[in-house]
Amino acid sequence: IYLKSGAAVSIDGAYFFSPYIGIGATLTSESYQISSSEPSTLNPQPSTLNPQSSTSWSMTGGINLSYPISNRFLIGGKLHAGYSTTLKDEENNLPETKGIIYTAGIHTTYRAYEKLNISLNCDYNLLPESGSITNSALHSLNIGLAAQIPLEE
Secondary structure (H helix, E strand, O other): OEEOOOEEEEEEEEEEOOOOEEEEEEEEEEEEEEEOOOOOOOOOOOOOOOOEEEEEEEEEEEEEEEEEOOOOEEEEEEEEEEEEEEOOEOOOOEOOEEEEEEEEEEEEEEEEEOOEEEEEEEEEEEEOOOOOOOOOOEEEEEEEEEEEOOOOO
């Protein structure tokens, strides 16, 4: 089973006790297609008779890290765990799936203005197994761009 590209929307927040370490939480909605065969270099579209799409929601929380490289640049990461649910899709005969999700992520942030940061991030997610589709966990890699509003005192 292979996850094809899709879209994700997240709301992410963190409270930092120091410039380096904090706690955070993320609420995410993802939509992606599932394929039963791997795409080849000659045919980038996997050959599957019934392409299936899936939508999932997850909420995670855990440790967030940040390291200031300069006054304007930061690098950081996160290690989160949480709960994920994949919605039931009767059209594609997909059952609802619930379970634990694990997330590890890295990011680089540019402080563009006093109240606006721009961040490039990459998150790896280990999703729960998908019931009738696969009996093993699914893996996803989310790459994104974010605008952040720092709420400093």
